[in-house]
Amino acid sequence: MSDTDGKKTLGVRGPRSGSVKQSFSHGRTKNVVVETKRKRVVTPKPAAPKTSDGGGSKPVGGDPRKRPAGITDAELERRMKALTAAKAREADEARAREADEKSRAEERERRRAEIEQKEAEEREREEALKAKAEEDAKRLRDEQAARAKPAAPQPTPADVEAKAQKSAKPAPNRSDRDTRDQDARTAKPKGADDKRRSGKLTVNQALTGGEGGRQRSMASMKRQQERARKKAMGQSQDREKVTRDVQLPEAIVVSELANRMGEKVSNVVKSLMQSGMMVTQTQTIDADTAELIIEEFGHRVVRVSDADVEQVIEQTEDTPEKLTDRAPIITIMGHVDHGKTSILDAIRNARVTAGEAGGITQHIGAYQVTSESGMPLTFLDTPGHAAFTSMRARGAQVTDIVVLVVAADDAVMPQTIEAINHAKAAKVPMIVAINKIDKHEANADKVRTDLLQHEVIVEKLSGDVQDVEVSAKTGKGLDSLLESIALQSEILELKANPNRSASGAVIEAKLDVGRGPVATVLVQNGTLRQGDIFVVGEQWGKVRALENDRGERVKEAGPSVPVEVLGLNGTPEAGDVLNVVETEAQAREIAEYRQKAAKDKRAAAGAATTLEQMMAKAKADEDVAELPILVKADVQGSAEAIVQAMEKIGNDEVRVRVLHYGVGAITETDVGLAEASNAPIIGFNVRANASARNTANQKGVEIRYYSVIYNLVDDVTAAASGLLSAEVRETFIGYAEIREVFKVSKVGNVAGCLVTEGVARRSAGVRLLRDNVVVHEGTLKTLKRFKDEVNEVISGQECGMAFENYEDIRKGDVIEIFTREEVERTL
Structure with a gap:
């Protein structure tokens, strides 16, 4: 027996080399050569079976003398199990990788096959189209050749004689004739080399045609062949002159004039230069000059004015069968703190007052509620403070019914009288709501008596004006108020046509930071839908979104429905009229015309003074001290109300001058203007952005914020008083x-x-x-x-x-x- 019997030979296990296939995006792969170094693993011998003589057994794992020091049987067994599990896990991972690689390869093959199939189909389609085009062109050439071939004339005696002399000449040999025929067959048509693509494919070639580019249409080929045929037959190629009716305003740009005539701009400029006018295509010419050019080119002149652009929004009268019932529009008016918003709160079961600073209403709110009978009612809640006179005036202009709220413990007050005058000027019916009837000191009869002084006679005093005693706090009389409103609306028989282009009035407008310019619109006729193009005052836009009074997105709004409209290009004025038009071009043109008209009106108002008047005004201004301010508010109505309040502050010695007012946050531009004018900035329910705040701190510009108009007016009055001489x-x-x-x-x-x-x-x-x-x-x-x-x-x-x-x-x-x-x- 040899020394190595039953033992493994001792050897050195070196690193094993192999390759790994790496996959990348877009189907790319790469083979990488790797080396794997294996660690030496000590495998213990299997344990010997126990003997039957009871003399004990050998320890698990073989001879302890051949086992590493400090390793117990349990530890060795645990290591063996871990090694087996690791090998099984490696095998599973390897199988998973192979399956993944296989699926990726199959997917790549499938995609490659699809692409090749699509390319083959595209080539077949292109070859079929090219063959058809060549066949049509060949047939057309044959037809043209047949039409162009003249009839054979009858031979004359002279022709017969000349033909006989020609036949007497020696005939050319066969070789010369064959050469000429071969040259004629191999000659390329004219222009064939010009159309062959050479070099790289340029953008121009790709757009105009050629291999890989856009193919010429059949109509273009027919026109080319028709021109070639006419040229060969000696016919004139001049096209028939198209005479157009050219609309000509008071002034027109040269390029626009050429566009309306359908002529080249260069020809129009050339004609003007020949007339002695050195102009470019971007310059404006007057109507008389343009009329001469139009007549010179052979067109007809149609004179129009700039105001004709608004003819597209002229409304036609609706026939009675198109009209349907609509909800009444009710405006709540009255003195400040008489309970207008509280009554609306009780009707809407909401807390509108809680959202207003100081508990007073400073914006026009539009709300729609449904009465117990199921009848929709649209309410306009207008402010009662004296500064908001213009806002109440706008509320009365769009309303059907006015509810005049008078406190039973306070009777008729100054703003109550203003509300009565607005209602009378708008010629709308009035319902008197005597509020706070639950108070101990309430006296409804005194209210009715005081109203007599202003020609308001209630039904209890044998008049025609309905009066209802209500309490917003307890809810008493609110049902009677709604019944009176419903009765009055039935008498008015309010109707509108919802199936037409919408028109409405802007109740309020503001500049929202997240949503841009937003207008609260009360639709008066037609239906306003998402996507409609409209013009409102000097602004235009496309309805991007509609939101109702509860902040919910809606797709459309019918007559008497208040909605917030998003999608304007600028902030309109409160009180402007919204009209839906067909195209953006019409809307933009109308808005530009209105802007130009407003600018000309302001310029004319400033220029309509004589030199003596200007001198007198300048001399008067020298003796008057001015307090300049800038006003920025959250909505247009508040800004207007503040400006009106500022105009009332002052006397012959001092006055408040509003340098600029607008809607939206205070910007860096406002700070720059304030610094140049040494004026403070008044922010009403708005704040300055970060850059404006930093600039104001650096330049020492004062920014003051307000949310209640009382405080603003008081502070500005105190500041103006400081300019008075002691x-x-x-x-x-x-x-x-x-x-x-x-x-x-x-x-x-x-x-x-x-x-x-x-x-x-x-x-x-x-x-x-x-x-x-x-x-x-x-x-x-x-x-x-x-x-x-x-x-x-x-x-x-x-x-x-x-x-x-x-x-x-x-x-x-x-x-x-x-x-x-x-x-x-x-x-």
Whole structure:
């Protein structure tokens, strides 16, 4: 038996080399050569079976002498199991990788097959189209050749003789004739080399045709062949002149004129230059010059005015059969704090007041509610403060019914009278809601009596105006109020046509940071839908989204429905009319015309003054102190109301000047304007952005924020009062009579006086009276009692007085002594 029997030979296990296939995106793969170094693994011998003689057994794992030191049987068994599990896991991972690689390869093959199939189908389609085009072209050439071939004329005797002489000439040999035929067959048609693509494919070639590019259409090929046929037959190729009706406004750009005539811009510019006008295509020419050019090109002139662009939004009257019932629009009006919003809260079961600063309404809110009878009602809640007169006026212009809210404990107030006047001017029916009837001091009869002074006679006093006693707090009388509104709307028979282009009024407009310009629109006629193109005032837009009064997105809004419209290109004015048009071009043209008209109107208003008027105004402005301010508000209505309130602050000496007002956040541009004008910035329910805040801090511009208009008006009034010159008040303190005049060296004339009334003080002002006529007013240079300087001399004592820079004093003159006091004035 050899020494190696039953034992493994000792060897060195070196690194094993192999390759790994890596997969990348877009189907790319790469083979990488790797080396794997294996660790030496000690495999214990299997344990010997137990003996039957009870003498014990060998330990698990073989002979302990051949096992690594410190390894127990349990540890060795655990290691063996872990090794087996690791090998099984590696095998599973390898199988998973192989399956994944196989599926990826199959997917790549499938995609490659699909692409090849599509390319083959595309080539077949292109070859079929090319073959068809060649066949059509060949057939067309044959037809043209057949038409162009002239009929054979009858031979004349001269022709017969010439033919006989020609036949007598020697015939050319066969080889020459064959050469000429071969040249004719191999000759390439003219222009064939020009159309062959050479070199790289350029963008121009790809767009105009050629291999791999766009193919010429059949119509283009037919036109080319028709031109070639006419040229060969000697016919004229001039096309028939198209005469157009050219709409000509008061002024037109040269390029637009050429577009309307259908002529080349270069030809129009050339014609103008020949007429002596050196212009370019971007310059504007007047209507008379344009008319000459149009007639020169052979077109007809149709004169139009700029205002004709608005003819597309002229509304036609609806026939009675197209009209359907619509919800009434109710405006709630009244004095501040008389409970207008609270009544609407009770009707809507919401808390509108909680969202307004100071508990007062400062915006026009539009809400739609449904009564218990199922009838929809649209409410407009207008502010009651005096500053929002214009907003209440807009509310009355779009309303059907006015609900005049009067507090039973406060009776008729100034804004109540304004609301009555607005309702009468709008010629809409009125319902009087006498609120706060639950209070102990409520007196509804006093309210009815006070309304008589303003020609509002309620039904209880034998009039035609409905009156309802309500309490927003307890809910008393609200059902009666809704019944009165429903009855009044039935009498009015309100109808509209929902199946037409929408038109409506802008109740409020604002600039939202996240949504852009937003307008609250009350649809009056038609149906406003998402995607409609509209023009509103000087702005236009496309309805990007519609939101109802509850903030929900809706697809359309019919008559009498208030919605917020998103998608404007600018913030419109509150009170503007919204009209839906067909195209964006019409909307843009109308908006540009309105902007130009408004600009011309402002310029005309500024220029409509004579030189004398301007001089007088400048002289008057010199004596008036101004407080410049900038106003930025959250909505257009609030900005207008603030500006109107600012115009009322001031008098003949001081006034508030609003340099700029707008809607939206305070920007860096506003800060720059404020710095140049040394003016503060007033922010009403808006804030400055980060860059504007930093710039304002650097340049020392004051930004003040407000959310209640009372506080804003009070602060601006106080600031304007500071520009008033202080009022000087004089207080008489005494008289002194000059008894003698002394001439003192280094002092001048000194009056010896007797204080006859009051007291004489050195710090007081004095007037010198001669025969009760003031001859001098000034201050005292000295006041002496005997030889001592004193501050005060009382009545009945003698003293000496000398005037500052005045010595014409005489015996018998009277000196009036008084004090001056400056008192601050307020507006």
